[in-house]
Amino acid sequence: MTPNGAIVFGLVIIAATITARDLPGLAAVLGVTLILALAGGRRALTALMWSAGIVLPLAAFMSLVWVGIVGRAPDEIAAGSEGSRAAAAVHVALVCLRLFIIALAIQAIVLRFAGWTPFAFVRALTAPPTLKKLLVLTLSLIETILHAVDRARAALIAAGIITRRQSWRNLRNGWVLVQTVWLTVITIAIGRMSDKWPIENTLARLDHALAAPVAARFVTADLIWVALAVAGLAMALGLR
Numbered sequence: 001m002t003p004n005g006a007i008v009f010g011l012v013i014i015a016a017t018i019t020a021r022d023l024p025g026l027a028a029v030l031g032v033t034l035i036l037a038l039a040g041g042r043r044a045l046t047a048l049m050w051s052a053g054i055v056l057p058l059a060a061f062m063s064l065v066w067v068g069i070v071g072r073a074p075d076e077i078a079a080g081s082e083g084s085r086a087a088a089a090v091h092v093a094l095v096c097l098r099l100f101i102i103a104l105a106i107q108a109i110v111l112r113f114a115g116w117t118p119f120a121f122v123r124a125l126t127a128p129p130t131l132k133k134l135l136v137l138t139l140s141l142i143e144t145i146l147h148a149v150d151r152a153r154a155a156l157i158a159a160g161i162i163t164r165r166q167s168w169r170n171l172r173n174g175w176v177l178v179q180t181v182w183l184t185v186i187t188i189a190i191g192r193m194s195d196k197w198p199i200e201n202t203l204a205r206l207d208h209a210l211a212a213p214v215a216a217r218f219v220t221a222d223l224i225w226v227a228l229a230v231a232g233l234a235m236a237l238g239l240r
Helices: 003-019 023-038 043-070 074-079 085-112 118-124 129-158 168-172 174-200 202-210 220-238
Strands: none
Touching (some): 003 023, 003 085, 003 118, 003 220, 023 085, 023 220, 074 085, 118 129, 118 202, 129 174, 129 202, 168 174, 174 202
16 A cells, blocks of 8 residues: 555545444444554554544543433434433444544554655655645654653753652643643744754755655555445445
């Protein structure tokens, strides 16, 4: 699978996930997504655990609110009907399963290209040069954000505002950490755009690097995976 095929597959899966409005439809889309994840071999378990780790806290919170406290689904509340906890549970399952499928699809695609660098992935995409440059520059800021988090945390620990380990002080001053990280990220990003990138002639170098010849836009495997995703979309529409 090429990056182009992976992006098309992911977009179709996301569209199918949004289109499906019942559990059978989502189950069909989940089946297609699991095929992609299982094709990655041992990485499938990592993708499943990562996706479950995102969804489980949301599932617990929504179950507490909608099933335990409210006891009715949102559409039943809008209709003014008495409702039931079973309908609320179905609503929670729909929301959480939809998020799980999207997270699993993204993670399966990411793990499938684990051996690629972000720059190589973007260069292989069929997209306007401006968009590809924007993607590369945006991805380069991820390291900036991580660096900003480390700097902000170290500064606040040195000032005695937060502690290294879990504590009540960290919970009380958590918003201060968020603000500090945000300001640090903005400062570093502005410094890069106004000084570092112009001095290093980054944009011109990107034009040359992204213009390098790349592999074929699509291969046979892409068509197979996209056809499978379209089949999942069709099943989701048919089971709606």
